Amino acid sequence: MGIEEIGEQIKQRRDILHIQQKDLAELSGVSLRTIIQIESGLANPSINTLQKLAQVVGMQIQLVIKNK
Amino acid sequence: MGIEEIGEQIKQRRDILHIQQKDLAELSGVSLRTIIQIESGLANPSINTLQKLAQVVGMQIQLVIKNK
DNA sequence: ACCCATAGTGCAATATATTGCATATTTAAC
DNA sequence: GTTAAATATGCAATATATTGCACTATGGGT
Numbered sequence: 001m002g003i004e005e006i007g008e009q010i011k012q013r014r015d016i017l018h019i020q021q022k023d024l025a026e027l028s029g030v031s032l033r034t035i036i037q038i039e040s041g042l043a044n045p046s047i048n049t050l051q052k053l054a055q056v057v058g059m060q061i062q063l064v065i066k067n068k
Numbered sequence: 069m070g071i072e073e074i075g076e077q078i079k080q081r082r083d084i085l086h087i088q089q090k091d092l093a094e095l096s097g098v099s100l101r102t103i104i105q106i107e108s109g110l111a112n113p114s115i116n117t118l119q120k121l122a123q124v125v126g127m128q129i130q131l132v133i134k135n136k
Numbered sequence: 137a138c139c140c141a142t143a144g145t146g147c148a149a150t151a152t153a154t155t156g157c158a159t160a161t162t163t164a165a166c
Numbered sequence: 167g168t169t170a171a172a173t174a175t176g177c178a179a180t181a182t183a184t185t186g187c188a189c190t191a192t193g194g195g196t
Contacts, residue, residue, distance in 0.1 A: 034185070037183090047114075102153080
């Protein structure tokens with residue numbers, strides 16, 4: 001699960017819910033600028049920031065054991 | 069999944085594997101100082117940092133859809 | 137073509153994560 | 167109780183995430 005992948009997942013989920021980046025920014029409290037960077041895979045967000053976004057789009061962060 | 073919970077999970081997993089904080093620091097490239105802070109729930113790590121630790125203890129970050 | 141909304145970029149400023157060092161505390165073993 | 171290893175803390179320095187502003191680019195509709 002790389003940084004690009006995480007950004008991509010947020011973006012996909014946001015698209016499914018028909019939420020715009022601007023709205024996600026307002027709903028999450030994370031700046032539009034940062035959201036763009038995260039979705040583009042250019043950012044290395046903190047857990048807090050990622051959680052704010054995840055919550056708005058109905059997701060959550062998990063730390064799971066790798067089976068391989 | 070809060071920050072305290074994440075730190076706790078890393079710590080638990082590290083204990084199971086009998087890895088010391090110092091060794092986790094060397095293996096992951098994350099400073100001992102930072103590891104202590106994360107495990108104590110005092111830090112808000114970046115995805116990169118968390119991934120470095122997770123990998124050493126055989127875990128991975130996932131972004132999953134909340135079913136509730 | 138033109139408008140308009142949405143998404144993305146460059147750059148500088150600010151907030152915050154990460155680090156090292158010295159020191160303290162806990163824990164375990166003897 | 168003493169020692170030593172492991173874990174934790176205060177503080178300052180550095181690296182980096184986050185932000186705002188102005189601007190550019192992209193895409194859809196008329």
